[in-house]
Amino acid sequence: MPEARNIIQKIWDQHVIAQMDEGQSLIQVDRVMLHDRAGPAVLGALRESGRALAQPAMVFGTMDHIIDTHPGRGDDTLFKGGRAFIQSFRSGARAAGIALFDIGDPRQGISHIVSAEQGIVLPGSVMVCCDSHTCTLGGVGALVWGIGTTEGEHAVATQTLVRTKPRTMRVEFSGRLAPGVSAKDMALAMISLYGANGGAGHAIEFCGDAVRGLDVEARSTLCNMAVEFGAWTGLVAADDTTFDWLQGRAYAPRGDQWNTAVAHWRGLASDPDAAWDRSLVIDCTGMAPQVSWGTNPGQAAGIADRVPADLAVSEPALKYMDLRPGQPLAGVPIDAAFIGSCTNSRLSDLRMAAAVLKGRKVAQGVKAIVVPGSTAVKQAAEAEGLDRIFLAAGFEWRESGCSLCFYAGGDSFDSPGRQARRVISSTNRNFEGRQGPGVRTHLASPATVAASALAGCIADPRPLLA
Ligand SMILES: CC(C)[C@H](C(=O)O)[C@@H](O)C(=O)O
Numbered sequence: 001m002p003e004a005r006n007i008i009q010k011i012w013d014q015h016v017i018a019q020m021d022e023g024q025s026l027i028q029v030d031r032v033m034l035h036d037r038a039g040p041a042v043l044g045a046l047r048e049s050g051r052a053l054a055q056p057a058m059v060f061g062t063m064d065h066i067i068d069t070h071p072g073r074g075d076d077t078l079f080k081g082g083r084a085f086i087q088s089f090r091s092g093a094r095a096a097g098i099a100l101f102d103i104g105d106p107r108q109g110i111s112h113i114v115s116a117e118q119g120i121v122l123p124g125s126v127m128v129c130c131d132s133h134t135c136t137l138g139g140v141g142a143l144v145w146g147i148g149t150t151e152g153e154h155a156v157a158t159q160t161l162v163r164t165k166p167r168t169m170r171v172e173f174s175g176r177l178a179p180g181v182s183a184k185d186m187a188l189a190m191i192s193l194y195g196a197n198g199g200a201g202h203a204i205e206f207c208g209d210a211v212r213g214l215d216v217e218a219r220s221t222l223c224n225m226a227v228e229f230g231a232w233t234g235l236v237a238a239d240d241t242t243f244d245w246l247q248g249r250a251y252a253p254r255g256d257q258w259n260t261a262v263a264h265w266r267g268l269a270s271d272p273d274a275a276w277d278r279s280l281v282i283d284c285t286g287m288a289p290q291v292s293w294g295t296n297p298g299q300a301a302g303i304a305d306r307v308p309a310d311l312a313v314s315e316p317a318l319k320y321m322d323l324r325p326g327q328p329l330a331g332v333p334i335d336a337a338f339i340g341s342c343t344n345s346r347l348s349d350l351r352m353a354a355a356v357l358k359g360r361k362v363a364q365g366v367k368a369i370v371v372p373g374s375t376a377v378k379q380a381a382e383a384e385g386l387d388r389i390f391l392a393a394g395f396e397w398r399e400s401g402c403s404l405c406f407y408a409g410g411d412s413f414d415s416p417g418r419q420a421r422r423v424i425s426s427t428n429r430n431f432e433g434r435q436g437p438g439v440r441t442h443l444a445s446p447a448t449v450a451a452s453a454l455a456g457c458i459a460d461p462r463p464l465l466a
């Protein structure tokens, strides 16, 4: 009898080219995604060292971090310093012969959204990108992780990487989610229960009834936050939900190859008696929408809860966030609301927010922005009229990119004469200054961001969805 293995061990074993010293393995890398912030360095360094890409057809690039997301964007509307990145990425990509999803290309969008949307990443494949949230793509059942630019160079030059086999962790979400509670709430609940380091060093399989009930987009939201849990990566085993979502996508296999691939992917599921280095079970029954109150994603609580009264753990965070111990989270006034990022800017996220906003208006003085995660998401949302719901409610409707998830220097939540300090945001990081100097970020689901934008303060979306 072959030894029982979990899905991570199976994908790993299928990608080992050679066993090396000190427990390291040489791993086959199936795809590499590059973005405008790290891509220029990777391609530039490769060119300077006189090396070529091993398989340019397996390497892709997209514009996301640096580009402007205001309507009518182009090279001319880029902030100072941004243009050099964009132009060097463009010329580097051309010289390297890789497909680049540039501004104006219908395939453009945030790396971790377009890799799935285009079928570039497939179940059971290994993909890397010079970005910590590459784990998002675990949502389709792939083993994916973020690397630095030096490893990025190695990956494109050889389609391989050297790595130590990861420890594995099983996180089961049992029970059923209540309406108005989503994958983002599951992720924040997990991180607040076990800490922002709770998954450190592990590759996680998310499983259980509540995970099986999520669509691929919501599974991607959950996997996106694996790195905020300290994990190396996270994934959800592919199933019929995944196959239905993936079939027909631009780079997905077709015809007989598709059928062969599906049979192979089904075989990757963890064996029932597989061993894990760690296991957790989280019950989703009664889980409330979550919102962060501190400066790491683990400092979060249910929307009806209070800021913890235990000052020893939270004092610096509360000082930065300008919150009092024991203060109720619901009702904290906000200056801005942001829906976007590789965590929560797919079509289902926009639908969720629009369901809350429909026929309602954003509170006076709140700057509200929605940034679709890809041009394809934007176009699909427009085709079903979601843009009109957002605009009528008082949201700005933007072009796709990372935008204000990450302060790159070119954009801010301020309005003329008003400095926006407190933001409720569908993103994944709430570190000091993450969304701009002095900006205080509260992480939440798109539904909670929408409800809060309407109320002008942190608010529960559930009554608005009833
Ligand atoms: C700029 C990039 C390298 C960075 C990352 O690695 O994650 C960014 O995407 C982020 O979310 O902080």
Ligand code: SF4
Residues within 6 Å of the ligand: 064, 065, 110, 131, 133, 340, 341, 342, 343, 401, 402, 405, 406, 427, 428
């Ligand atoms: S959307 Fe935010 S978290 Fe995601 S890749 Fe861009 S900057 Fe990083």
